[in-house]
Amino acid sequence: MKAVVATDLSAASEATIQSETCLACIGRIGIEEIHLVTVVPSNVHAGMPGIDFEKRRRRGLERYSRVIEDAGFDVESHVVRGTPHRRIRGIAETIGASLTIVGSRGQSPLENRVIGSTARNLARTTVTPLLVNRVEREAEDPEVLREHLFRRMLFATDFSENADRAFDSFSYLRGATKEATLVHVETPKDPGLADDDPEDRLDELAGQLEEWGIETRTDVRQGDPADEILAAEEQYRPTTILVGSRGHSRLRRLLLGSVSEDLVARANGNVMLVPPASV
Template sequence: MRAVYATDLSEAIETAIGTRTCLECLGRYGIDTIDLVTVTSPNVTAGMPGSDVGKRTEAALERQRDLLEREGFAVETHVMRGTPHRRINGLADRVDANLVIVGSRGQSPLEQRLIGGTARNVARTSVRPLLVQRIVERDDDHEVADEHLFQRILYATDFSENAEHAFEQFDRLQTATKEALLVHVAPPKRRAGSGGVDDAEERLTDLGDDLRSRGIETTTQVREGVATDEILAAEAEFEPTTILLGARGKSPMRRLLLGSVSEDVTARANSNVLLVPPSRVR
């Protein structure tokens, strides 16, 4: 299986790429080949007299390539110019990637310093599973927020076709995942004993039984309230390493709009987020 790994060649991303546990988790997911890609501004001309931008870019990319190859991955490197999220998604389509990986630093609206300013746009427009990997800064140094990427999964579902498609990720996660919390958020003012809540609990139980049969310790919750708020509250209680979500199927124009639960959770969560687009989008 193949992953496109976006890098801005920063120390923060090099920390993620050099974290052995993270790379082992990608291997358990099934990734054995990585396309390492960096996208430069079309306004930067590496060939200008006296400029060493091109040499520095190639040197940094080769250093990160070496880190991945030491862990047994086959690696191809790509230096592209243009709009980053378009180049990243375009490469993922061209190599038929099974996963796209981008790094994210900071959770608050003022701290959303995403790779090249484009991780949110990648999340909005990707038609392939996207792993948003959290990188935090502590004591003037960087580290990944959760190095065991898939050990504890919080899966949020509204029982839609998109959510069902996201659940299929457990076919790849089952060797890496030890614990899972399955969450459904019911609209406010619905109480236990109502048909909708009872049905949700039964459906979550069926999904939980599926995961338990695969050896994954699983619990379920039906929560009530605003979907994004309740998913983030469940995250604070369960402390997952990754939140698994299905993205809504939208036209290319509507995917540029704000406000979806998946986008809000991706922007505000402290955990990694594995965002799965509908299969029909591809």
């Protein structure tokens, strides 16, 4: 399996790369090859003569590559020019990546505030599973907040086809997952669930995980989906929230897309988004 790791070479975006625990977790789910990607926007030289950003970034990626190679991965580096989220997404598609990883905070005002806005744009458009790795917001030398990326998962489901696809991610995450909390948030207009008991449906999913040796609990809530998922995060303290990036139907696509974007923006820990299958 291959992963794309996007970086703007800021202190925040290098946190995953510098964390031996995070790299071990990535390896534990079957990732063997990591593609480091940094994007130089087309207009980055405007008003900044004499600064070779591409050369500086290549030097930065060389340092990161050594760290990742020492952790046992094959590494390729890409310094590209264009719109960050489009180029990252394009490389992930081209190489057949199983996962894209991006930090949740950028801190390089001179060159490019790539990571904060790019995480949100990728949340809207990614065609591969996306892991948004949360780092400390205020620290000058930030660290990741949840080093064991997949140890304690919170899976939020609306029982849609895309939610089922997100649940299928446990087929490879189980190598690193010890505990899972399965959450469904009931809303006044839950289509297609009138004749189904959500607790029974969660119990069925929990049974699958427990067969894999994952300790599992279930939680059915009522209210606003994003607010309740974040309340469950506060209660259970998972390392990562796992959710499909789309839901029941095209009519609800904007609403459910905004839920995943809310989680990317507001969650305290990591967020993993699984997009719909490519048509």
